[in-house]
Amino acid sequence: MTKKLIKGNIALCEGAITAGLKSYFGYPITPQNEIPAYLSKRMVELGRVFIQAESEIAAASMVLGAAITGARAMTSSSSPGISLKQEAISYMSGMQVPALIVNVQRGGPGLGNISSSQSDYFQAVKGGGHGDYKIIVLAPNSAQEMYETAYDAFDLAEKYRTPVMILTDGIIGQMMEPIEFNRIEKKEFTEKEWILNGSKGREPRSIKSLLMKDGVLEKHNVKLQEKYKLISENEVKYESYMLEDAEIIIIAYGISSRIARSAVKLARKNGIKAGLLRPKTLWPFPSEIINSLAKPNVKFLSIELSHGQMVEDVKLAVNGKSEVGFLGKAGGGLVTEQEILKKIQSQILGGSSGA
């Protein structure tokens, strides 16, 4: 199969289109602008729906509208815009509406800057909006994975009737890499028994999250939690690299995992048995495998472009069985291989965990 050199954001668009994306709604914000710009042409050429909405809030509500009719719909944004989309994400979680939301993360808090960042981890994996819910969070780390993850995201969303987020960053989104279009165009979709498409030949339906009758919301929440348990049991994905004999295991996702992989090689050259566990799903988090790897003679190191968010989930997974260190920065530069090596060396020598 021939490869094509494209940006991660464009690869993501092609993955979504190949999966049958019917409607896209967006709003300009850097560093995700390639997505609406590209789709404004491609979607119209394909006779599908593209709207530049008046706001992130409206774009996310348009996704809700398209998705309740059974169509594959998505929106994309970067960090400040994702905060605004939380309203509709919470509604879609309560209403059990499948949809795709893409966050090409930038620096925060507030307007922050447009440099690559991973500081929206908490917002993505802990729910993000109001209410007791979770959404599936996928973390590709290459243009190829942007394509494949976007393709697979809709099946996952529909399987569980839940919003799915692709949590990526400015570098993965804007870096050009050769990719293979290795997915077949999806044309057949399973019939959905819950959608609103006019009540011809059936009883009218409604989709709602307001459940005021005594005990109904409590039952609904239990049902949602059962669904989240099922997702946790079945949908965890991760990649492992040189874990077999590792004395120090780096946990990193997205752009950080690319640097961490090089750092593992560098550490091995320096005689340190390092390994990498890369979560491909951030929620559900690969807690079980991390826990099984945790032993007194193995150390963990969480590397993120934040001041320590995923590290909390690593610590929960490790549950006191190993030392957990942290290295990260936010709002500008990347963590370098050399910095990681230095951190590994100090942690192996028994220095403070730094977390």
Next chain:
Amino acid sequence: MKKILSKPESLKDTVLSYCPGCGHGIIHRLVTECIDELGVREKTIAVAPVGCAVFAYEYFNFDVTEAPHGRPPAVATGIKRTNPDKFVFTYQGDGDIAAIGMAETIHAANRGENITTIFVNNANYGMTGGQMAPTTLIGQITETTPFGRNPEREGYPIKLCELLSTLEGTAYLERVAIYNPQNIMKAKKAIKKAFQCQIDRKGFSLVEIISNCPVDWGMTPLDSIKWVEETFIKSFPLGTVKDKTNT
């Protein structure tokens, strides 16, 4: 015996949760009669607001979705653009449409979305207990304007039809009332025309219905009718604000 009046098929046979003297019951009836008469019940997807009509799906006998507060025009946009063959309308109150959802309202109208909006204006936030709405009249006492709405402090009531009339995308805008049989007949005609506007793919249509809210206004239903006639519609004049349906 010949049957001369029956419940519209589009209206479920259930008890409405609205307060005594509230206008929603009449408006639900008019909307569902029009849906029946136009034969679009089985292709209707309606969008309910956050507000008194939040339970619309309990009463309407067709597909209805919930929307976040103020977002019905955006949700309806997503539905209609994805399914242009469906009949899509939003049912919204004054707070939903002209306060928290003003951006969604203006931009859906400006894009000329081929949807219809039924806008129930009762000059206050009914469901939350009668606070000031964007359409609250000057001097009107509400839960959050205990001294009466003062334009120096709270600004002026928004006339949504007039505001939207400047936008190229709007095809039909009319303000009606339902405080007496003559106006109820006119309101039905306007709703049907707005729905027909969508069926004919002419763009955005909206009917603003001046409605009674006696409980939150602190009036008897009869006094509320008097207040609509003598005060409310003096600030919100009835009639066609814009009609491009014949062009």
